[in-house]
């Protein structure tokens with residue numbers, strides 16, 4: 038199940054802390070005895086200091102800032118601080134930060150005793166008034182990284198004095214997010230933590246009635262959270278006054294701008310009276326640098342925990358790729374869920390709304406979430422998934438960003454997404470807050486390539502074939518055997534004579550008979566094999582060699598035509614070339630295998646063998662309609678040759694119909710009509 042593991046970043050943080058602190062200790066030995074007396078205090082201060090210095094590059098180097106931070110972290114908050122510091126060993130313990138008691142208690146009630154690295158490293162910067170760009174991998178707590186210091190600033194910090202109060206007050210904080218679901222989720226955090234310090238918040242997004250939103254705004258509010266389209270509409274209706282804003286946050290900023298909302302975002306941000314008096318914060322797991330220069334002050338701080346590290350995706354996730362044709366998806370996905378979901382929740386991503394709905398209909402107990410579904414239904418669906426009413430959600434990219442859902446163990450992507458950011462965010466719906474997870478990406482070697490995503494995300498994919506029904510049955514058999522030992526002995530007299538009869542007359546051993554009984558108990562009466570390449574039942578995967586290199590699929594088809602009639606050649610599925618260029622791999626119906634074999638036996642220089650495991654294959658380069666061209670071999674090999682697109686089958690991928698509805702409410706302006 039969902040094992041809590043120490044967050045890697047934290048381990049790194051702590052390892053680095055230990056190293057730094059031991060270096061400092063060594064140098065201290067040489068110091069005078071007077072200094073030695075002070076060492077304990079110094080060490081405490083240094084620990085506070087380094088706790089937000091790790092994960093360079095960080096703009097924390099100036100002495101001035103260091104002093105500020107020392108003051109920040111060491112500044113006691115009455116006796117409580119002292120007391121709690123003694124109890125807690127963690128370098129990022131909540132008690133080490135300028136977090137007031139009500140917030141601390143709220144955090145504690147949520148099981149949060151220490152800050153995650155992105156939170157620890159940005160807290161003082163935000164509280165002390167800096168604009169900030171924060172980048173950390175998915176699931177590392179970026180939301181609280183802005184929620185906590187903003188709330189603290191407004192209640193005890195620098196913005197407290199100028200914050201508006203009373204009935205009809207204009208908001209002090211504006212948070213913009215790319216999707217309604219995400220806006221709701223972030224609103225919940227502001228509601229919970231803001232509520233603890235007496236700050237109110239509301240969530241404004243499309244697809245929901247205006248009236249209730251207007252009412253809240255009229256009453257007066259401290260924090261407004263929402264999607265750009267609806268917020269802009271409220272501004273135009275004169276419902277929101279942003280002139281006294283203190284903070285503006287762009288969460289998943291890159292996605293909002295990618296969706297074509299630069300103008301809306303600029304219009305909204307431009308409504309503040311004096312931009313110099315507003316703090317702007319940008320957070321995402323994927324943030325191109327141009328974004329920050331557009332919206333933030335030139336002396337902004339940057340905390341980038343991903344930086345130039347190769348691995349951009351979550352390190353808590355097992356990243357797997359599996360070849361599978363679109364027609365086999367609905368057969369293979371339930372088995373992937375059985376093998377990799379550890380009984381937890383699964384999110385399946387499709388490229389189009391249509392395929393999300395279709396797949397949800399085909400998978401037992403699954404529901405769809407996409408932009409064509411009415412907002413009220415979207416909310417019911419997400420709530421049902423969160424509460425465990427159903428365990429499989431089939432979604433478009435509308436669920437790719439930011440959603441934090443407990444116990445999502447498995448992500449399945451039906452095909453490689455167009456851009457690496459989508460891969461990073463989708464796979465990041467699992468493996469959150471230190472938990473582990475699995476992300477399986479399906480791909481059709483004839484049509485798509487995983488090497489581009491692999492290269493750009495820094496992920497080293499594990500390559501597997503679809504779980505074979507026999508493997509799944511084996512796992513079920515082990516479970517069945519356990520349950521059988523729990524059956525009461527009282528059943529034996531009633532079934533014993535039938536069992537003896539079987540033993541005496543079936544010609545099978547006791548173990549064989551028991552195996553059949555176990556199979557029947559878990560619903561198996563036969564086990565069909567599944568091909569390795571397109572994961573089709575009643576198909577096997579074979580490799581064809583022709584005594585010389587095979588450069589193109591058409592050459593391989595030509596070889597087959599030498600010994601097979603055309604109608605049999607047309608049964609071939611998923612033609613791919615081996616990475617070494619010596620063979621062609623494809624699926625054939627089990628019923629025709631003998632025909633293929635005998636044909637090959639009789640043809641000169643041709644061999645045909647059934648495969649138990651896929652060899653390294655050449656991949657199709659995504660940018661071109663051809664295979665190979667030096668792309669990395671699918672299974673660790675290196676592609677060298679080329680061949681043109683395969684035949685038949687294929688994804689129902691309607692590239693024109695990729696993104697529609699959802700984000701912008703009814704207007705669907707400029708690129709908003711996506712998911």
Ligand SMILES: Nc1ncnc2c1ncn2[C@@H]1O[C@H](COP(=O)(O)OP(=O)(O)OP(=O)(O)O)[C@@H](O)[C@H]1O
Pocket residue numbers: 148149150151152153156173174175176177178179180181321322438439440441465466469470
């Ligand atoms: N200090 C903490 N200690 C324990 N859990 C935390 C802490 N901070 C945040 N969390 C939990 O970690 C989970 C992930 O947080 P969050 O959704 O903010 O991640 P994120 O970095 O914004 O991810 P994404 O990039 O996918 O949006 C949430 O369930 C949150 O409650």
